[in-house]
Amino acid sequence: MKIEHVEGKKAGKLMLYALSTCIWCKKTKQLLTDLGVEYDYTFVDLLQGPEKDETMKIVEKWNPECSFPTLVVNDSQCIVGFKEKEIKEALKL
Amino acid sequence: MSEENQISQREIGLEYERYKREAESSGYHLNPDVAFTRGLIDGLLVNERRYGYRSCPCRLASGKKDEDLDIICPCDYRDPDVMEYGACYCALYVSQKVLDGTQQLTSIPERRPPPALRKKAAAEPGTAKIGTLPLPVWRCKVCGYLCARDGPPEICPICKAKKERFERFI
Ligand code: SF4
Numbered sequence: 001m002k003i004e005h006v007e008g009k010k011a012g013k014l015m016l017y018a019l020s021t022c023i024w025c026k027k028t029k030q031l032l033t034d035l036g037v038e039y040d041y042t043f044v045d046l047l048q049g050p051e052k053d054e055t056m057k058i059v060e061k062w063n064p065e066c067s068f069p070t071l072v073v074n075d076s077q078c079i080v081g082f083k084e085k086e087i088k089e090a091l092k093l
Numbered sequence: 094m095s096e097e098n099q100i101s102q103r104e105i106g107l108e109y110e111r112y113k114r115e116a117e118s119s120g121y122h123l124n125p126d127v128a129f130t131r132g133l134i135d136g137l138l139v140n141e142r143r144y145g146y147r148s149c150p151c152r153l154a155s156g157k158k159d160e161d162l163d164i165i166c167p168c169d170y171r172d173p174d175v176m177e178y179g180a181c182y183c184a185l186y187v188s189q190k191v192l193d194g195t196q197q198l199t200s201i202p203e204r205r206p207p208p209a210l211r212k213k214a215a216a217e218p219g220t221a222k223i224g225t226l227p228l229p230v231w232r233c234k235v236c237g238y239l240c241a242r243d244g245p246p247e248i249c250p251i252c253k254a255k256k257e258r259f260e261r262f263i
Contacts, residue, residue: 021136021150023129023183024200045143045153056153060208067203068151081200 014039017070025069120248151183170204232262
């Protein structure tokens with residue numbers, strides 16, 4: 001899976017599954033960037049073949065609706081959609 | 094986003110105008126946040142280049158048209174979402190209340206069934222019979238336009254009559 005890394009202050013392990021065309025995903029990504037936290041992301045719509053399927057299996061495990069953005073926090077909590085308040089709470093910011 | 098799918102600002106602008114015209118002339122409203130809406134139109138055009146059809150920018154397309162028909166914009170879920178949440182899933186289309194600023198936009202839950210349920214639904218034959226219709230039918234008292242959905246549209250897409258001019262028909 002092609003994972004991009006964004007440097008920042010450590011607020012836990014953050015993995016964002018997003019679509020490159022989705023404005024709500026863009027807003028979520030921007031929020032993390034504005035908060036200045038370290039996070040990883042991947043644009044699932046830019047993946048191909050088995051890589052895309054494998055990634056979607058992971059997304060489905062966290063979010064059976066398979067919708068975006070799906071943000072996984074510390075391998076234990078999943079936030080679906082652009083939910084500013086919930087994200088800040090999960091990051092204890 | 095890969096370079097070959099870059100859409101020019103000019104193209105986005107032209108499509109924006111077209112979407113706006115078509116929406117307004119059939120009783121729908123585009124999100125008044127122009128930068129946001131142009132971003133979605135950009136996504137629709139990228140998807141058209143990528144898949145050959147304008148699938149929803151906020152959903153993952155399979156790339157197989159017959160599996161993606163329900164999410165080709167405007168998707169099957171637009172009207173119920175505009176009615177219930179004041180906007181479609183992407184918030185490209187909004188309700189009059191959102192347009193007027195009397196209703197706030199929130200994150201909209203996904204109405205599209207998950208992949209396994211979609212496959213199941215596609216395999217099952219339709220069961221609609223008169224009297225056991227899955228949805229009520231609404232009739233515009235002004236022009237006779239009929240539609241089967243949870244509630245009447247805000248404005249009749251044919252004659253532009255308002256919601257209150259609709260009656261429950263079946
Ligand atoms: S959610 Fe909105 S933008 Fe997305 S396909 Fe449906 S109508 Fe189009």
